[in-house]
Amino acid sequence: MLLKFTKMHGLGNDFVVVDAVSRKVYFNKAQIERLGDRNRGIGFDQLLVVEPPSNPDMDFRYRIYNCDGSEVEHCGNGARCFAKFVLDRELTHKRQINVETKRGQMQLNVLDNGHVQVDMGEPSFQPADLPFLADAMQALYQVQANGETVELTPVSVGNPHAVIRVEELNDELVHSIGPAVESHDAFPNNVNVGFMQVVTRGEVNLRVYERGVGETQACGTGACAAVVAGIKQGWLDADVLVHLPGGDLRIAWQGPSTPIIMTGAAEKVFEGQIYL
């Protein structure tokens, strides 16, 4: 079967996006891994599959797969690319789009400047929601990773994140502690690992070692998790500019029982077709 796809990115976090509304398409794990191979396939961090909704109040459903073939609940940069994709393909003319994901329902707004604002839902700091195996609720938790004691804040923003505050960001830290925490026994479903350097109360630098992928140029849910962790710990104010290696995101959170609002860019790179 010849598969049509669109290559997109959100701040360098790259996606292959497939229209499964106009034509039914299913992928198995081996196909996703092959398509995601940067040497033998197309290459992507995540595959996004846009489908009709199961709920008539929704406009679409979209599924998210990491390049290792695992299906995940949520993807911030992917959500913005999804919104641009359905408008570009004329699957809708709405600029306010309601979508179902594995995590639940979301609302996205395509702004006049082309950026997309996403209601990312409410975060949870309950260890069981990640899940994270902890004896008791604490503000900061310690785990042993690569022979070091690492302090982290576990956060679920629909998918699981461990946020580690650091004084300085460097490759050694991200590529040694990142994979060790990602697959730590305390996280039975594995975890995305964010390394956050606080610049001011309204600005942070962030690198994310993503579950099922490795370090990406940007992670939208990682940015949301880092900011809400920083607000909960008293390090950050309610509106924060997040500098990621691939670009900037604005994240706002007014506190418990309110949703996280993420605003940023999404770009189409090219269209293509490949034998599945």
Ligand SMILES: N[C@@H](CCC[C@H](N)C(=O)O)C(=O)O
């Ligand atoms: N890049 C994404 C997150 C994708 C899912 C993640 N790797 C997971 O396994 O939960 C984003 O922009 O949020």
